[in-house]
Amino acid sequence: MNPAEKPTVAVIGLGIMGGPMAANLVAAGHDVVGYNRSRPAVDRLVEAGGRAADSAAEAVRGAGVVITMVPDSPDVEALALGEDGIYATAGRGTLHIDCSTIRPDVARRLAAAGAEHGVRVVDAPVSGGEAGAVEGTLSIMVGGEEADVEAARPYLDVVGSTVVHVGPAGAGQTVKAANQLIVAGNIQLVAEALVFLEAHGVDTESASAVLAGGLAGSAVLDRKAPGMRAREFAPGFRIDLHHKDLGIVTAAAREAGVAIPLGAHVAQLVGALRAQGHGGLDHSALLVLVEQLSGRAGTGD
Amino acid sequence: MNPAEKPTVAVIGLGIMGGPMAANLVAAGHDVVGYNRSRPAVDRLVEAGGRAADSAAEAVRGAGVVITMVPDSPDVEALALGEDGIYATAGRGTLHIDCSTIRPDVARRLAAAGAEHGVRVVDAPVSGGEAGAVEGTLSIMVGGEEADVEAARPYLDVVGSTVVHVGPAGAGQTVKAANQLIVAGNIQLVAEALVFLEAHGVDTESASAVLAGGLAGSAVLDRKAPGMRAREFAPGFRIDLHHKDLGIVTAAAREAGVAIPLGAHVAQLVGALRAQGHGGLDHSALLVLVEQLSGRAGTGD
Amino acid sequence: MNPAEKPTVAVIGLGIMGGPMAANLVAAGHDVVGYNRSRPAVDRLVEAGGRAADSAAEAVRGAGVVITMVPDSPDVEALALGEDGIYATAGRGTLHIDCSTIRPDVARRLAAAGAEHGVRVVDAPVSGGEAGAVEGTLSIMVGGEEADVEAARPYLDVVGSTVVHVGPAGAGQTVKAANQLIVAGNIQLVAEALVFLEAHGVDTESASAVLAGGLAGSAVLDRKAPGMRAREFAPGFRIDLHHKDLGIVTAAAREAGVAIPLGAHVAQLVGALRAQGHGGLDHSALLVLVEQLSGRAGTGD
Amino acid sequence: MNPAEKPTVAVIGLGIMGGPMAANLVAAGHDVVGYNRSRPAVDRLVEAGGRAADSAAEAVRGAGVVITMVPDSPDVEALALGEDGIYATAGRGTLHIDCSTIRPDVARRLAAAGAEHGVRVVDAPVSGGEAGAVEGTLSIMVGGEEADVEAARPYLDVVGSTVVHVGPAGAGQTVKAANQLIVAGNIQLVAEALVFLEAHGVDTESASAVLAGGLAGSAVLDRKAPGMRAREFAPGFRIDLHHKDLGIVTAAAREAGVAIPLGAHVAQLVGALRAQGHGGLDHSALLVLVEQLSGRAGTGD
Known part of the structure; x- marks a missing residue:
């Protein structure tokens, strides 16, 4: 050649x-x-x-x-x-x-x-x-x-x-920023749903199966929910890096005058998890924060 | 028989x-x-x-x-x-x-x-x-x-x-509530991402394709994003009904003492869309609200 | 008589x-x-x-x-x-x-x-x-x-x-609901400001004095900030009761189709504090939650 | 001399x-x-x-x-x-x-x-x-x-x-940042309360009087609520400048690892008002946004 x-x-x-x-x-x-x-x-x-x-x-x-x-x-x-x-x-x-x-x-x-x-x-x-x-x-x-x-x-x-x-x-980075916005938000939503289901005594494995089949289905539900249910948060993609990326997202949204209310909200939660010393965990550890905010720390099975 | x-x-x-x-x-x-x-x-x-x-x-x-x-x-x-x-x-x-x-x-x-x-x-x-x-x-x-x-x-x-x-x-209804929490939040996240991308001049069709292939992929992105990009909001599932369902979610979370910060947040946004008279549109019309909050009403292609 | x-x-x-x-x-x-x-x-x-x-x-x-x-x-x-x-x-x-x-x-x-x-x-x-x-x-x-x-x-x-x-x-109760919305939100804002100042090494007593003299001044700053700075959270008005009241506020806002984004947000935070077992503390204990979310639990003077 | x-x-x-x-x-x-x-x-x-x-x-x-x-x-x-x-x-x-x-x-x-x-x-x-x-x-x-x-x-x-x-x-600027956080949040809370009261048919002048006498009292309620009730939004302090200041607050909080959930939330709302072309109005115009989100644009007396 x-x-x-x-x-x-x-x-x-x-x-x-x-x-x-x-x-x-x-x-x-x-x-x-x-x-x-x-x-x-x-x-x-x-x-x-x-x-x-x-x-x-x-x-x-x-x-x-x-x-x-x-x-x-x-x-x-x-x-x-x-x-x-x-x-x-x-x-x-x-x-x-x-x-x-x-x-x-x-x-x-x-x-x-x-x-x-x-x-x-x-x-x-x-x-x-x-x-x-x-x-x-x-x-x-x-x-x-x-x-x-x-x-x-x-x-x-x-x-x-x-x-x-x-x-x-720059367009590649812009799309990647949008990707990180969706991913962080979606992890947080799945975390809220899982803790909500656990608190109501619902089996989250069968619940995840049926959620995955409908409009709630997502790559996060497929790939991240099993680890979240098992409380296994070895990275994967570290909270530290997602925190960095959400800084990019919020700055780029601000620069463009675009409202990202949920994006800015989850950026605070990711920042909180990092401030608590969990920056080295996988981003699916947002579940830890939801548990903490629900007075259920360490209640997972 | x-x-x-x-x-x-x-x-x-x-x-x-x-x-x-x-x-x-x-x-x-x-x-x-x-x-x-x-x-x-x-x-x-x-x-x-x-x-x-x-x-x-x-x-x-x-x-x-x-x-x-x-x-x-x-x-x-x-x-x-x-x-x-x-x-x-x-x-x-x-x-x-x-x-x-x-x-x-x-x-x-x-x-x-x-x-x-x-x-x-x-x-x-x-x-x-x-x-x-x-x-x-x-x-x-x-x-x-x-x-x-x-x-x-x-x-x-x-x-x-x-x-x-x-x-x-009741467990079926509890899981359905979790479903509606995830779906509303995910629609809002995709709406934020699409407006963010449009504001930065990125082609959202090719962006959606690549987002769908990674961890940001979801049923919402597959089934709802095309209509959102085209600003077609015929229901589908009406904002009025999703508003009702989010009332169920927030009440059930409150009853169980579970924090659903993003869920409660998106419930406000769905409520706002309804208060504005858009209760008859498909829930993917959350994009309309994001555009409005970004000073970009009616800017879609 | x-x-x-x-x-x-x-x-x-x-x-x-x-x-x-x-x-x-x-x-x-x-x-x-x-x-x-x-x-x-x-x-x-x-x-x-x-x-x-x-x-x-x-x-x-x-x-x-x-x-x-x-x-x-x-x-x-x-x-x-x-x-x-x-x-x-x-x-x-x-x-x-x-x-x-x-x-x-x-x-x-x-x-x-x-x-x-x-x-x-x-x-x-x-x-x-x-x-x-x-x-x-x-x-x-x-x-x-x-x-x-x-x-x-x-x-x-x-x-x-x-x-x-x-x-x-009913109007008296409606105004009381508005009162509880403002008070909870304002406590949370003062909590965020105090933790923010402490994290930056600023003396919060002198800062509170100057904040109180301007547009940031409030009854919460006057009456609650001293206890918050000292981490004294004996009630006062219990988180349990404020949680109940915010349930009234969010329901009444929902009924009237009024958006209360910050109100709904702080309702989640008050609910989280209660879920963590702090329902018996004064509502100014929202500071505890801000510290926790900032990885600074127990750092107050 | x-x-x-x-x-x-x-x-x-x-x-x-x-x-x-x-x-x-x-x-x-x-x-x-x-x-x-x-x-x-x-x-x-x-x-x-x-x-x-x-x-x-x-x-x-x-x-x-x-x-x-x-x-x-x-x-x-x-x-x-x-x-x-x-x-x-x-x-x-x-x-x-x-x-x-x-x-x-x-x-x-x-x-x-x-x-x-x-x-x-x-x-x-x-x-x-x-x-x-x-x-x-x-x-x-x-x-x-x-x-x-x-x-x-x-x-x-x-x-x-x-x-x-x-x-x-730098400490002066840090305290000013905290000031701007509290002020923006407090304006938003008062805006939510006023629209909530109007939607319930309560006279907001007498309501403001009684709110001002209790723990909800604040400089914002005293100085800004009258203009908000009258929909007079001549600056005053412009949304454009408050938007700039909230950029300082959120960046400084991020740098210090401090969670400011309400602060970040109101920053989005101020940014939205600016994106809508209202950057030249007084910051009390956050009420305009609350009205819009409540489907009550232009309903004030």
């Missing part, structure tokens, strides 16, 4: 999500070079058949595609815009696919900054959790120029099963 | 839901006699092969199974408990299946009153809307004695595809 | 509020006969110069004015409407002043029932707490016929310093 | 608040030089006996005290930190009193930046509205070093009647 057609892919950020995504790219036949702040994650990539880099800049040099998967806006900004950053280091025509969940305005700023260096930038945040990353079944919401998104699609199709171009630069 | 094995089924309340349910029972080979306050609905049942009754009492006499499908708690109470009501009229051993959505405590009172007359009562509220009623694919949450629920199951299996026994008398 | 001018006053319900109110009527020269379910409260009235009755009916017989001060709607209904109740027992022309906080619709029903027996009824709920009852400085919101309210005024002026006729039967 | 004891006072920002504050300083015998972006405000100061400056820098040169009263954080930052800004222009030992309402973290940054230039900075946001500014009866919440606050006090005592040192740099 012609190397010009199959460029090296640099993956920066090899955590719970980025690690399996990189491994899937290796498995799909790509030449993958990875960098992560802590070394064990890099070692795992090497075991999976990838190559190691000792710095982000080293990973970027010679790569035609750079994928970043890091926690927050400042992390991406530092990686992309620094003196030794991606845009300063990468050759013209490099494609930067940022899969992190960050602020839409930062995504737009990155696209503009990339353009000045001849780097094509798409924002491509993902949904689907660790399982989706491992199985390559992520939902990916992509923002950017049509041609750049098409250039990114072969790589995104490896790591996700639903890849949708939703608009210009 | 032995009449003892295949008793006559009385259906009282032949509206948007009860009408198609009765027709499905006829189609399944049951002898169905129907009553409805307004005559045209009865005529439609006769056209479908059922028989007409001029009063609820007439329908009940000689029936082995009585199905009620009426709007609210007082309607069922009047039908069941009146001097000329179901429990006074029906023979001992009659099975009363109440498919209305009413207060759990009223359902429990009906079960007790029925027992005094030798009538076996199950509460069996449904979810799935007009389409589910027509197609016989309703989700049905059933409360009552095990033996009575089993006796009801052959009839419920005709009108629904998911029939779950969730607990003793 | 002419008995026609100075009738006997029966006071039923001699608790934290009713006890001092009865004592103030004695001190003002009235012939007061009191009844209370538990005897010690009656004994205290006798020590203050009043007379004891062994039943409500005994207290009512011969009284020209009957004042009731009991916890909830059913209590007043039982007292007034029972076979041996006030309206059956009292002579025609008797004036019933109900100072309890009950549902406006029950107050209207009592007025109608009284009228059938020739008993004139006014609803006269009070605000001002135990201190106001002891000092005779209650605020009293009075509903009823003009002439009846004027007849009640001399007695109300003894126990309160602000006595206002706000409308027909 | 020794000029060393009575330094020139520069006032930058001569709007609704800053204008009367400057005039009061002139009236108290101070040498006041003022600057404002639009000239008429400067002319009014000259008429009142002050002196005009053509730029902020010109006003600052030779002044011993600089008072700023501008809309938002970026305005103060531009004034203070620019190349030609206050800290670059002013002599060492100059006292900068910022009366604007800005973010506490910006106030802290300004204090640090001032210190580098030998400028002493106190944050001194005010409460009390236009009337308080005209009458010199503002409540002023002051943050900064003890000695600097004492140096500022003679000037603050001229423009305010309640001047309280609440803590170090």
